[in-house]
Amino acid sequence: MDFEPSSEQQMLIDQVRRYVREEIIPLEAKLDPDASELPPEDFKRLTDKTKAMGLFGIDIPREFGGPDIDIVTRVLLAIEMAQHRAGLYVPCYGTFGGAGLAQIFEANEGQKERYLYPTLRGEKKAFFGLTEPSGGSDPARAIQTRAERRDNGWVLNGAKIFISNADRAQYGIVFARTDASKGRGGITCFIVDSDTPGFHVRRVVHTLRSSHYATELEFKDCWVSDHQVLGEVNKGFAVANDRLTRQRIPYAAGCIGVAIAAHEMAVEWAKMRSTFGEKLANRQAVQWMLVDNEIDIRTARHFTLEAAEKARRGLPFRTEAAIAKLTASEGGGRVVDRAMQIHGGMGMTKDLPLERWYREMRIRRVGEGPSEVQRMVIAREILGSNLR
Numbered sequence: 001m002d003f004e005p006s007s008e009q010q011m012l013i014d015q016v017r018r019y020v021r022e023e024i025i026p027l028e029a030k031l032d033p034d035a036s037e038l039p040p041e042d043f044k045r046l047t048d049k050t051k052a053m054g055l056f057g058i059d060i061p062r063e064f065g066g067p068d069i070d071i072v073t074r075v076l077l078a079i080e081m082a083q084h085r086a087g088l089y090v091p092c093y094g095t096f097g098g099a100g101l102a103q104i105f106e107a108n109e110g111q112k113e114r115y116l117y118p119t120l121r122g123e124k125k126a127f128f129g130l131t132e133p134s135g136g137s138d139p140a141r142a143i144q145t146r147a148e149r150r151d152n153g154w155v156l157n158g159a160k161i162f163i164s165n166a167d168r169a170q171y172g173i174v175f176a177r178t179d180a181s182k183g184r185g186g187i188t189c190f191i192v193d194s195d196t197p198g199f200h201v202r203r204v205v206h207t208l209r210s211s212h213y214a215t216e217l218e219f220k221d222c223w224v225s226d227h228q229v230l231g232e233v234n235k236g237f238a239v240a241n242d243r244l245t246r247q248r249i250p251y252a253a254g255c256i257g258v259a260i261a262a263h264e265m266a267v268e269w270a271k272m273r274s275t276f277g278e279k280l281a282n283r284q285a286v287q288w289m290l291v292d293n294e295i296d297i298r299t300a301r302h303f304t305l306e307a308a309e310k311a312r313r314g315l316p317f318r319t320e321a322a323i324a325k326l327t328a329s330e331g332g333g334r335v336v337d338r339a340m341q342i343h344g345g346m347g348m349t350k351d352l353p354l355e356r357w358y359r360e361m362r363i364r365r366v367g368e369g370p371s372e373v374q375r376m377v378i379a380r381e382i383l384g385s386n387l388r
């Protein structure tokens with residue numbers, strides 16, 4: 001497959017690159033190194049700019065007012081959007097907007113009015129509640145949160161852990177077991193408003209991530225009406241699974257963007273810095289680190305674009321998405337690590353973005369399915385899925 005950008009794609013890439021370099025990087029330089037949000041007035045100004053560029057909400061389908069950008073182009077743009085200090089979790093601090101949770105497109109008409117459209121306008125935030133203390137790698141088996149039928153609705157009891165953004169969200173998509181006898185065919189997706197009695201954010205869970213995103217949630221006799229079921233009863237797991245697979249592709253693109261930025265910094269540093277009377281760039285040990293960086297980046301870029309191209313053509317892409325996620329998160333982590341090594345002591349400081357990327361890249365080997373689960377998906381393709 002040929003992944004050279006077309007002239008239209010290149011124009012968009014250049015536009016986003018300029019935006020990141022002229023707007024985001026200088027603004028970040030004035031903020032706390034761990035800041036994960038822009039000051040509200042800057043956020044508004046920059047959001048207006050991405051709207052004027054026609055690039056706001058790039059993952060929103062045209063029927064809902066999005067710019068209708070295909071997934072290959074979105075990957076190319078996400079690689080550019082991530083090339084700044086806070087790049088991994090909030091490309092350009094969220095000024096490109098976005099659909100938030102892909103599952104919400106499954107909403108019925110009433111739910112669209114109440115949740116989807118306000119989310120697309122940026123008026124509501126949502127969380128995705130799948131992982132539980134009993135495990136996240138194999139949620140179909142691990143989900144213990146129960147939803148029992150009562151009074152034209154459902155009563156939820158259980159707990160979730162590591163849920164991003166729930167402390168700031170107005171609602172969330174929560175997965176609960178509605179039929180204990182059916183495994184993955186007994187899980188339903190509910191939309192839960194954050195102010196529903198019986199639901200609360202138990203605590204913020206601190207992680208390597210610099211912002212306080214992960215939370216622990218509790219559901220105690222939390223009643224939700226039938227109108228809060230997203231999609232069909234007992235078909236919730238398919239909704240989760242589809243989202244997780246598709247989401248791995250832009251997730252990989254973010255890692256590649258950061259890896260490219262770290263690698264460029266390492267190349268510049270190696271050309272500029274001298275030790276023992278020679279530039280670092282003349283040392284084979286340093287050259288080989290840069291070579292390995294180049295190979296990790298090219299590998300991840302190739303596989304991520306391959307996964308995106310298959311998704312764009314409507315072909316199966318589960319294995320390709322797993323390979324993309326694996327090569328980008330693991331390879332990207334290695335690139336940042338080598339870039340830090342080449343920078344010596346400077347690489348350890350908060351003066352540079354490397355240490356932040358290092359921490360956040362580490363999370364990427366677990367988030368959206370750990371590396372081992374990606375390898376399991378790929379092994380199933382190689383060996384067949386009937387293995388015990």
Ligand SMILES: Cc1cc2nc3c(=O)[nH]c(=O)nc-3n(C[C@H](O)[C@H](O)[C@H](O)COP(=O)(O)OP(=O)(O)OC[C@H]3O[C@@H](n4cnc5c(N)ncnc54)[C@H](O)[C@@H]3O)c2cc1C
Nearest residue numbers: 128129130131135136137162163164214367368369370372
């Ligand atoms: C910062 C952060 C934010 C998150 N945000 C969200 C969110 O918004 N919503 C949400 O639902 N979840 C979220 N998660 C949860 C994340 O998706 C899970 O942590 C992840 O899926 C792994 O689940 P677990 O932590 O329960 O690990 P477990 O499932 O207990 O697995 C532990 C480890 O065992 C190994 N392992 C597991 N299965 C296999 C296997 N088959 N073969 C070999 N080894 C295996 C892997 O190394 C794995 O890392 C977030 C996590 C973090 C850290």
